[in-house]
Structure formats: structure tokens, C-alpha cells
Amino acid sequence: KEINDFEIVNQFTYEGNWDITKQYKKFAIVTVNGTEGYISLQPVPAGVDISNPEYWALIADYTAVIAGLGNRVLALENAVSDIEGELNKSAWLKGKKVVWYGDSWLTTTGNLVYQFQNKYPEVTVTGRGIGGTMLSRSNIAGFTDNSGYQRILAANDLSSFDYIFISYGVNDWQVSKRIMSENPTEYDYNYALKGILDHIKTYYPSCVPVVIFPSYCYKAFNSSDKNGINNVGCNLPGYINNGIDICRSYNVNYINLYELAGVNQSNYAQFMRDDSGVYVHPTTELFEKLADIIYTGIGINGIKCYGEDWSEN
Numbered sequence: 001k002e003i004n005d006f007e008i009v010n011q012f013t014y015e016g017n018w019d020i021t022k023q024y025k026k027f028a029i030v031t032v033n034g035t036e037g038y039i040s041l042q043p044v045p046a047g048v049d050i051s052n053p054e055y056w057a058l059i060a061d062y063t064a065v066i067a068g069l070g071n072r073v074l075a076l077e078n079a080v081s082d083i084e085g086e087l088n089k090s091a092w093l094k095g096k097k098v099v100w101y102g103d104s105w106l107t108t109t110g111n112l113v114y115q116f117q118n119k120y121p122e123v124t125v126t127g128r129g130i131g132g133t134m135l136s137r138s139n140i141a142g143f144t145d146n147s148g149y150q151r152i153l154a155a156n157d158l159s160s161f162d163y164i165f166i167s168y169g170v171n172d173w174q175v176s177k178r179i180m181s182e183n184p185t186e187y188d189y190n191y192a193l194k195g196i197l198d199h200i201k202t203y204y205p206s207c208v209p210v211v212i213f214p215s216y217c218y219k220a221f222n223s224s225d226k227n228g229i230n231n232v233g234c235n236l237p238g239y240i241n242n243g244i245d246i247c248r249s250y251n252v253n254y255i256n257l258y259e260l261a262g263v264n265q266s267n268y269a270q271f272m273r274d275d276s277g278v279y280v281h282p283t284t285e286l287f288e289k290l291a292d293i294i295y296t297g298i299g300i301n302g303i304k305c306y307g308e309d310w311s312e313n
Helices: 002-009 062-090 112-119 148-154 170-174 189-203 236-250 284-296
Strands: 013-017 028-032 036-040 056-061 097-102 124-129 163-167 208-213 253-256 272-275 278-282
Touching: 097 148, 112 124, 112 284, 148 163, 148 189, 163 189, 170 236, 189 208, 189 236, 208 236, 236 253, 278 284
Parallel strands: 013 028, 097 124, 097 163, 163 208, 208 253
Antiparallel strands: 028 036, 036 056, 272 278
């Protein structure tokens, strides 16, 4: 049977455009008007019309085939466009200069800047993290003049960088800083972030800001509440959601690690370092993962911390 099938298939010949003045042998394949394909069922004498079912059988409607192929090509083109978009996004930092402001996430053991520089040397990073600092200004001894707000506004070299990464929030939440007040000042979280973005936009428009929000932390203010409600009645997602709203209003890129890191109330002990029962510093492994997320641009301008209770005290 296999030999017989092989012999039959190899009798097929393609004869090009059908011509009524020509004769055709059995199993000849011809094209009619460029839209249809026919096969001869027996030897065909000259003068036999293509519509004669004793001699010819329709085997393909090329218009349908081509239409189907067209749809498939369109789908592939769209897929390629999506892939190229992802590849371009993942290359958004290649060859760029980044200045990175933040707290101890940029200075502690195995920190975020170290992991980022180690894994992605094609990005030039200048780390300007200070442990214990906040985005907003503070009256706490030792932290009165080194907030992100004060340091970024005092910098005079931001035009030499392509991006400025702004990584704060943990300590603002930890020490129960106000998110906003009736008469906002630089001591309020919202005021500080707006002030930073206004400053960069006005004086350093070529330096693109990216706000990086932290992942889940536990017991930073000596509370056993895993929802993280601090002394002004706000949890960490409350600060993050307010910050995201500001980023959106300024059309500024942000990366919400709280939603992307995979850390939560159930698994935080696996990913966050145990500092005497306080879990606010990622492990080296998590820092490495966070560096990957930031480098690839995954989740830029992503979702908020929906479902979390928060207030604007």
C-alpha cells in the first residue's frame, strides 16, 4: 500500500495555468484565473472544458486559502510587533546612566544597587542611598537634612544622567509620616514627591524620573499587625497608592514592587531578612529578583495595590 500510494502521489504534476487547447495526463494540477485549482481525474483531450466533472475536480479555492494565509500573516505580524515591543522595553536601560536615590535598600548587605550593577554592567549606576532616610523631610535626630526631598533638590548634576530612580517609602511608613495634611509641607509624603517631580521637570527635563515603590514589609513599627497599619492609620500600600496617583498625574514612570515581587503576609519570612523580628530588608535572593524586574521594565506603570485598606491621614 505504501508503495502504491507513493507511486500515485508521484504521478501528480503541476501544469500551470489551464489552457483548453492543451491535453493533460491523469493527475495534472492546473490553476484557473489565479483563484482556483483543479486536478484531472483521467487523461484530458484538448477542448474539454474545466467545468466537466468527468475530467476535472476542484481541489482548492485559492481566494479562501489566501485570505486564511493573510489572517495568519497579520496575526504573526502583530505577534512580532508585541515581541519587539517587549524586547525594546527590556533594553530601555542599556547604555544609560542612572542616579539612584533611596534608603537602606540601596546600602544594606546584598542590596539592590549592588545586585543591579553586578548583573547589568551595561547600565552605569550611581548609587546615592542612605539607610534610614525617608522621601519626606523628618524631625528625627540624624535624619533632619537627608531626606530624598532635600537631597534631590540640592543635587546640581542631574542633567548628566539619563534616569533618576527614586526608591523610598518603607521608612516614611515605618515612622508614620503624614501622607498629606491640611497645609502640606515637605514633611508630608505627597508634598515631597510632588516637589521632587516638579523640580526635575523644571530644571532637569532630560533626566527621566522613575519612582520605585517597595515590596511588602512586616513589623517595621513594632506592631504585630500583618496589615501594617501604622500610627497614622495607614499601611504601606496607602503610601504606594498615593505615590502612584501622583506619578500618573505627572505622567511619570513607576514600578510597583509591592505587586510584582510576590511577597505577602504568608511568605514574607522566606523573602525578607529577619532583623530581630523585623522584616523590612529583602534577602540577597529577593534583591536579585527585584533587580531583574527593574532592568526588564516589567510592570512599568502597572497596577495599584487594590484591595488594601488605606487612609490619607
